[in-house]
Amino acid sequence: MNEIVISGEFIKLDAFMKWSNMVSSGADAKFFIRNGEVFLNGEVEVRRGKKIVAGDIVKFNGEEFKVANE
Template sequence: MHIITINFEPVELFKILKFESIVGSGGEAKKRIAEGLVSVNGEVETRKSRKMMSGDMIEFEKRHYELKLP
């Protein structure tokens, strides 16, 4: 499990994927989310702008990430 530190909340899902270099670009992040390849808290998420909070869990390509405030 990888921990992603966020400095404020909420943060849009696609921005986390982009800024943490989980995907190559914001466009790619939006595409992967729209394709249903990203799960949040165990459920497939297709909303690119889903508001993410500390404690939320992301799964993408069999990797798991947890969001935390500093």
Template sequence: MKNIVYIDDDFITLGQLLKHVNVISSGGMAKWYLSEYAVLIDNEKENRRGKKIYPGSMVEIPDEGTFFVQKNEEKADNGPIS
């Protein structure tokens, strides 16, 4: 299953992403989860919960799917309000 994760900041950590997509229920579970399951970021195994994931990256989580990280682009405004 392919999913898109939209982020507002420049990056999201792997632990935050796992919580965001409801793989874990709390940030404290990230270390345990990553020690038990092989998570791939751009086809490379990753086990650091603090690993920064930038827009354009692909994260594969076993039994959960493939997630594509994208920047949440808000509609450009038409300039300042007078």
């Protein structure tokens, strides 16, 4: 599992996907989220603006990413 550090209290799901290099663009993030290919804490998440906080786990393309604060 990859641990990704964010600064601040939260980050939106689409921005997190770009920040962690899961995708190369916001358009890619939007596409995969809307197609139900992104999981947040074990559940499919289709809201690209969903706020992600420390402790959350995002799964995409067979990889897991845990959110951590600075």
